[in-house]
Amino acid sequence: MQTATAPAVEFIDVTKRFPGAAAPALDHVSLAVEPGELVCVLGTSGGGKTTFIKLINRLHDPDEGRVLVDGVNVAELDPVELRRRIGYVIQQTGLFPHMTVAQNIACVPKILKWDRGRIDARVDELLRLVHLDPAEFADRYPAQLSGGQQQRVGLVRALAAEPRIMLLDEPFGAIDALTRASLQDELLHIHRGSGKTFIFVTHDVAEAMKLATKILVVDAGRVQQFASPDELAARPATPFVRELLATQGFLAPTGRDAAPKASQEGR
Numbered sequence: 177m178q179t180a181t182a183p184a185v186e187f188i189d190v191t192k193r194f195p196g197a198a199a200p201a202l203d204h205v206s207l208a209v210e211p212g213e214l215v216c217v218l219g220t221s222g223g224g225k226t227t228f229i230k231l232i233n234r235l236h237d238p239d240e241g242r243v244l245v246d247g248v249n250v251a252e253l254d255p256v257e258l259r260r261r262i263g264y265v266i267q268q269t270g271l272f273p274h275m276t277v278a279q280n281i282a283c284v285p286k287i288l289k290w291d292r293g294r295i296d297a298r299v300d301e302l303l304r305l306v307h308l309d310p311a312e313f314a315d316r317y318p319a320q321l322s323g324g325q326q327q328r329v330g331l332v333r334a335l336a337a338e339p340r341i342m343l344l345d346e347p348f349g350a351i352d353a354l355t356r357a358s359l360q361d362e363l364l365h366i367h368r369g370s371g372k373t374f375i376f377v378t379h380d381v382a383e384a385m386k387l388a389t390k391i392l393v394v395d396a397g398r399v400q401q402f403a404s405p406d407e408l409a410a411r412p413a414t415p416f417v418r419e420l421l422a423t424q425g426f427l428a429p430t431g432r433d434a435a436p437k438a439s440q441e442g443r
């Protein structure tokens with residue numbers, strides 16, 4: 177069903193209105209995310225970031241326009257089946273409290289009827305990927321983990337069945353700065369090694385600058401800019417983008433040299 181040239185995700189003139197709201201949550205949004213990108217979605221609270229990603233896995237449906245995943249209109253797909261193909265990580269992790277770490281990670285592979293040996297090997301591999309020793313952590317319950325460890329399990333659970341697309345909604349929002357930095361490094365490592373498309377919502381300009389291959393800035397439901405971190409820092413397209421970068425120390429009045437923090441070391 178997918179074609180070699182289709183974007184991983186495409187929005188074609190998408191508008192989403194919630195009942196009773198004065199203005200649309202997303203307003204005529206058109207853009208294409210190419211396979212393998214790590215897109216960070218930035219903007220102030222209420223700007224439409226979460227709405228944008230929930231339209232991809234059909235937690236919301238558009239009022240106007242179309243959302244395509246791998247070239248197929250998601251409206252034509254069964255939402256449950258679609259969500260199994262798209263990893264989804266949220267701040268509250270959504271781990272099942274009555275299941276062990278291993279059982280949580282094994283959830284979707286089990287639904288997909290993977291055999292026992294393949295599931296066990298995958299759980300092991302994924303725990304190691306995020307530096308959790310399977311011997312120590314596989315049989316623990318979520319309540320027996322720190323916040324950062326829970327977030328690591330939430331991340332690899334979403335990766336378990338090899339989705340081609342990962343949606344992450346402020347996954348590290350409630351984590352201390354040091355743990356957050358190492359989670360970001362692990363995410364970069366996973367992204368580089370996987371070829372998957374990641375779409376990552378954050379409030380944090382520094383996080384977006386560090387992680388993204390492209391940054392999508394939305395405000396009041398409209399796309400302000402969709403560009404590489406360097407391009408964003410060098411040439412903010414709107415006063416909103418300029419202000420957003422300035423408030424977090426990334427304003428580049430004379431181009432990228434004026435914003436050294438924005439350089440993508442190691443990407």
Ligand SMILES: Nc1ncnc2c1ncn2[C@@H]1O[C@H](COP(=O)(O)OP(=O)(O)OP(=O)(O)O)[C@@H](O)[C@H]1O
Nearest residue numbers: 194195197201219220221222223224225226227228
């Ligand atoms: N289920 C809903 N019903 C009604 N209005 C909603 C619903 N979900 C979101 N909205 C409204 O749509 C707008 C965009 O919300 P959205 O959650 O996408 O913003 P956001 O940029 O992710 O914000 P935050 O950073 O605070 O999470 C807001 O005005 C919000 O109040």
